[in-house]
Amino acid sequence: MRGILYTRYELLRAIRNRRFFFFSIGFPLVFYLVIAAPYRNNQNFDNSGISFPLYYMVGLTSLGTMIAMISSGARIAAERQAGWTRQLRITPLTTRDYFRAKVLTAYMMACLTILVLSLAGALLGVSLPAGRWLEMVGLILVSLAPFAALGIMLGHLLNVDAIGPATGGGASLLAFLGGTWFPLKHGFLLELGRLLPSYWLVQAAHVGLTGHGWPLRAWITIGVWALLLAIGAAWAFRRDTKRVA
Amino acid sequence: MxxxxxxxxxxxxxxxxxxxxxxxxxxxxxxxxxxxxxxxxxxxxxxxxxxxxxxxxxxxxxxxxxxxxxxxxxxxxxxxxxxxxIGAMLQTGSLIQYLSVRELLTMMAGMFPAPADVGEVMAKTGLERIARRRTQKLSGGETQRVRFAIALISNxxxxxxxxxxxxxxxxxxxxxxxxxxxxxxxxxxxxxxxxxxxxxxxxxxxxxxxxxxxxxxxxxxxxxxxRVGFRTLRATLPGVQADELLALPGVSSAERRGEAIILSCSDSDQTIRALLERHPAARDIEITGGALEDAFLALTADDAEPVAR
The missing domain is CATH 3.40.50.300 (P-loop containing nucleotide triphosphate hydrolases)
Known part of the structure; x- marks a missing residue:
């Protein structure tokens, strides 16, 4: 009950925070339109048989949702600086309620990003069978779990000054190594990428391109990262709440 | 129970x-x-x-x-x-943003088993006028009042x-x-x-x-x-013995440093009147409020015996 109430106000605050909202949702959208709109008639991107707008729709969906998840850390860091985390600790709100609100808010932002990019894709002539789109969205949501934990962990580890560069830089690196910008075809980068959750997030989005499902390795990699980062987030939270002046 | x-x-x-x-x-x-x-x-x-x-x-x-x-x-x-x-107003802290004062208090009230009435708390803390204002637009004093209201919200x-x-x-x-x-x-x-x-x-x-x-x-x-509310009186007054100074009313300790005297007074008003009456030669008189800090340190340094009630 109190957890749901807190989540509701958390969502409300995320929507009302116009700058956060605009940059979270607007950035991937603008990026997408700038890249894909000039080539909206290219139906055979890189001789793959895949249309240009579709390719970049799924690519930016993976990037945009990842950023939406990690950026919850910035909001946590700001709340910590305001002393709000301490204020919450003298209420009956449990750590579980708190984490749930943060994760759900991040997921809400990610879902809005998916929706906006899908609509923009449709505008540029992308059409996907409903079943394939749903499978893609489902797998994207699953593969975002580690990033939800990463955002919370960073939010409790870093202060307001450091969190921006850390999340921005971290997301760029993860996106690059995950193959968001160009496909990782072979060699060391591919091997490295396949160990990262961002690679499988991109692969989840690519389900929209190819219709090929997710291998077992994807489930395991995402599961392990989600677990490790959740432990990391819990550790950072506990370390942080021991004593904050 | x-x-x-x-x-x-x-x-x-x-x-x-x-x-x-x-x-x-x-x-x-x-x-x-x-x-x-x-x-x-x-x-x-x-x-x-x-x-x-x-x-x-x-x-x-x-x-x-x-x-x-x-x-x-x-x-x-x-x-x-x-x-x-327990209701508490912590030393440091501002409020989370993008909620109105009423929304914030309603959210906090919702977390507790038997909270106070939000309207009543706002009335008591003088927040009714700004109930609809967003928390990020409050002045420092208004923010403190909201924080006080949060402390009261659990009843x-x-x-x-x-x-x-x-x-x-x-x-x-x-x-x-x-x-x-x-x-x-x-x-x-x-x-x-x-x-x-x-x-x-x-x-x-x-x-x-x-x-x-x-x-x-x-x-x-x-x-x-x-115990801590004493003031310090400094003056230039040659040729007067420390025990003479100690005999002045309201003086708890007296010290000589060359021509200067330094008196710790529990009642500096009485002391200064008596000082000028008995020792009209006193000049460069200066009375400073006993810094609490000094008083505390004195209390711990010398007779550090905690006082029983």
Whole structure:
């Protein structure tokens, strides 16, 4: 009950925070339109048989949702600086309620990003069978779990000054190594990428391109990262709440 | 319900906390024992670094003590907080943004089992006029009032205030203490930390004086005031013996440094009148308010015996 109430106000605050909202949702959208709109008639991107707008729709969906998840850390860091985390600790709100609100808010932002990019894709002539789109969205949501934990962990580890560069830089690196910008075809980068959750997030989005499902390795990699980062987030939270002046 | 537990107030027993720092361990709190019966208004008075905030953090369960225990109305801090028995205004803190004052208070009220009425709390804390304003658009004084309202929202039996008036102007201060006294008048318990002797004197039934992590005095405000409220009188006055100076009314200690005399006075008004009458040659007279900090340090340095009530 109190957890749901807190989540509701958390969502409300995320929507009302116009700058956060605009940059979270607007950035991937603008990026997408700038890249894909000039080539909206290219139906055979890189001789793959895949249309240009579709390719970049799924690519930016993976990037945009990842950023939406990690950026919850910035909001946590700001709340910590305001002393709000301490204020919450003298209420009956449990750590579980708190984490749930943060994760759900991040997921809400990610879902809005998916929706906006899908609509923009449709505008540029992308059409996907409903079943394939749903499978893609489902797998994207699953593969975002580690990033939800990463955002919370960073939010409790870093202060307001450091969190921006850390999340921005971290997301760029993860996106690059995950193959968001160009496909990782072979060699060391591919091997490295396949160990990262961002690679499988991109692969989840690519389900929209190819219709090929997710291998077992994807489930395991995402599961392990989600677990490790959740432990990391819990550790950072506990370390942080021991004593904050 | 067990009557004994319900009637019990607040008990801090042997509280100890040491922090690690680059310069070695900091003994923030060194064995604090305090019992506060239900209904008392108590000031925790002391200079910065006396251990007031750390004591309060341990009382609220925000910081685990290295040793000792906290009991609030017969319960552990966490249990008492969950039951909504404790309201607190922490020393540092602003508000989360993008909610109106009313929304924020409604959200906080919703977390507690038997909260106060949001409208009533807003009326008491003077927030009705700005109920619809977003929290990020409030002034410093308004923010403090909202923080006070948050402390009251669970309908607590104990109110804990850590330096509550630091960011307030004179008028807000006045209104704040009025609201606080109104709360206390309903038989509730209040513990507030301050480094203003005056605030403690005017608003508390009892003053607990802390210095260097320990309780150095504990008693009614008048008694504490007598102990720390002295002023220092300096003057140039050659040829008068220290014991002559000590004989002046209101002087608690006298010192000579060359031609200068330094008197510690419990009543500097009386002292100066007598001084000018008996020693008209005194010149360059200077009276300074006893810095609390000095007084506290004196209390711990010399007769560091904690005063029993």
């Amino acid at each position: 067990e009557d004994a537990a319900a009637g019990a107030g607040i008990s801090l027993a042997g509280l100890t906390k040491t922090f690690r720092s680059p310069d070695g361990p900091v003994h923030a709190v060194r064995g604090v024992d305090v019992d506060i019966p239900r209904g008392q208004t108590v000031a925790l008075l002391g200079p910065n670094g006396a251990g007031k905030s750390t004591t309060i953090d341990m009382l609220l369960g925000l910081t685990p003590p290295d040793a000792g225990s906290v009991t609030l109305f017969g319960r552990e801090p966490r249990t008492a907080v969950n039951a909504g028995l 607590p039996d104990l109110l804990v205030l850590d330096e509550p008036t630091v960011a307030m102007d004179v008028e807000s201060r006045h209104e704040f203490w009025e609201a606080m006294r109104d709360f206390a008048a309903r038989g509730k318990t209040v513990l507030f930390a301050t480094h203003y002797l005056e605030e403690a004197d005017q608003n508390a039934d009892r003053v607990i004086l802390m210095a260097r992590g320990q309780v150095v005095a504990d008693g009614p405000p008048t008694e504490i005031k007598g």
